[in-house]
Amino acid sequence: MKETFDRLYDEYHHALFQFLFYMVRNRESAEDLVQEVYIRVLNAYENFNGDSSEKTWLYSIARHVAIDWLRKQSRRNKRFLIFDIQESESVLRDQDPLPEELVTKKESVKDLYSMMKHCSLDQQQVLVLRYIQSLSISETAQVLSWTESKVKTTQHRAIKELRKWLDQQPGLEEELKDGTN
């Protein structure tokens, strides 16, 4: 088991942790969830039949773990909040402080991160997988068990949604000229 863990860690840990963080937007939760992913993977590893690539299999498990967590969070809040599910998730995640990696970034980057929460869960998954994780359309489709066409459509809608929210944010003129960092 140790050998398998070592290899998976070396090849995928950074990517898996990053994926989970950008899905749940909370470092401590991402730490718990990445552990959960390894536990599921290691328990099932002997039966992994290679129908999909190891990479997309791992992302697929991570995605399920993240969605389970998000659903539990929304259930946790539903008795106390009158908002709908997406709104309650947003409220919850708004309470989390920005990670230090983001605190030092320019306002435009922070705004973008903040506006991502306005996207639907499907849209967020596609944004994270396609742009932050740099997965191809085909890999993203495998992870999400979608058609490639659906990935493209969702990606397009996600960018459109982000643009709608970002256009409402004032004061980015100078930063955009400067670059993105």
Add this chain to the structure above:
Amino acid sequence: MEQIKWNDEKIEQHLKNLPPIKDKRSKQELYLNIQANVDKNKKVNKIPVWGLPALATACALVLFGVFVPDLMPKEMQENKVAIDVDKESKGMDAASTASDESVSLKAENKVVPAAYHSPIQESSLDSIGIDQDWVTVGYLDEQAQLVVPVSFVTETDHYVNKVNEQIKKFDPLAAGLSGSPLQRATITEEEETVIIDWPAGSIYESEEPLLKNLIALTFSNENQKDRVEFRTNGKAGYDFSNYGVVKDWDLKVPGAPHYRFDTESTDVFIVSLFSTGRKASDLPKELDDALDVMDEEQERGLKPFLPKDLQLEVKKTGEHSVEITFPDSFKLSAENFEDLMMIDAILLTAKSYDFNSVKFTNTGLDSIGPYQLNEPIEGITGQNVFNYQ
């Protein structure tokens, strides 16, 4: 000052430049945490009998069949018990019957289930190393007075795809249910919204009072979807007899006490008061209030799983965890199948109130059915699980 507008390229570039977030723990620290849990899970997986709830139910029925004659009063055995063995397979539900024969024991009006459909634990979906998932579909009982949610273990897929697949596959009549209005629909999804398209005149007036609850129990039992949109042959809205044209509903499944429902086919289901069409405002707001009424018979043929006047003590131990203590005067019996069903009903009720971890105390037992009672029971999911042969 004219504000610069974002464009698609800038957004994409910014997304690619979001900073990497790193796990601050060391590899070794992480491995130690994981190792402990993997070993623990493997240990649990070694328990040979209760790996799958399906198998658990079958075994429980076998046990029950063995012990029932000894448990019944002698005169009941002699005078009032009729044992019917129906060798015609129902063509379904391997989990719920001990063999190809479906057996029902009738003692006066009390019917021992031929097929009891237990809930499922999330851990059992992962225990055999195959990526499994589940789905729940709401069906109406024969009188169309109750929504009976039926769950199926499936391959991983989009939730709506799984619903569509099971609607085609499952024969509700074989389980004593009448069907589902969803069987007449074209069901698709857009993001968190499910879209139901019926041809005009598809919904009977008698089905309408339960329709919202049926749709919620199907699509929002774990908050999968939060809204339904109706269409008629592709056009927005559906014209209901009682409600007029409705374009959409918000979906939510509230916490509710759970009861026993027996069908004519002697299948036994666990359903909540929400299944009777009640609104959230008409249901108990807290778990202890719900447990308090679970020893009472309810409308529409719902029977209690809890013995009359059983006082359970409820202590919240965490945001999603609760400890339920049985009174000294009551002890569970591992051989009593009704006790196992009672535990299932309490777990489902607790889950509906957002308690995913339940620790039972003062039960007098270490385990019952698939549950280890000396540790919290977690991850109850699905309801009335059917497994195909």
